[in-house]
Amino acid sequence: MAVPIGIQREKPESSKGNRLVLVVEDSRMIAAMLKQLLESEGFDVLVAVDGLSGLKAARGRSPRLVVTDFEMPEMNGLEMVKALRTDPRTHNIPIVMLSANDKADDRARALAAGADDYAIKGDVRQLVCQIKSLLTRSR
Secondary structure (H helix, E strand, O other): OOOOEEEEEEEEEOOOOEEEEEEEOOOOHHHHHHHHHHHOOOOOOEEEEEEHHHHHHHHHHHOEEEEEEEEOOOOOOHHHHHHHHHOOOOOOOEEEEEEEOOOOHHHHHHHHHOOOOEOOOHHHHHHHHHHHHHHOOOO
């Protein structure tokens, strides 16, 4: 499997509607695992490895949903979420903040920045349920 470098373009958006999910994750291993998981659930996946490239991808590709890591180089997840929320092109895209920490303060900061949900790395079944729920509500 190819390792994501910057922005990795994947399959075109589905003819059944936009099933594009943007994953913004600086860990190549976690990004590859999330990509494989989401593709197995029928999503088209675009991977960005830092907040700046994630912001650029969201503005250019209009994904249905963004899953972003909390801590990243260049621009962290909180900064990226705030930038997405202030941009008219991206302000309505549902966002799930992904973190290794299950701290109430981190969760509160993510939601205050504009994330729609918060997920802990490692609980992939819950993440998939959160994504599907957000996409159902955002139609």
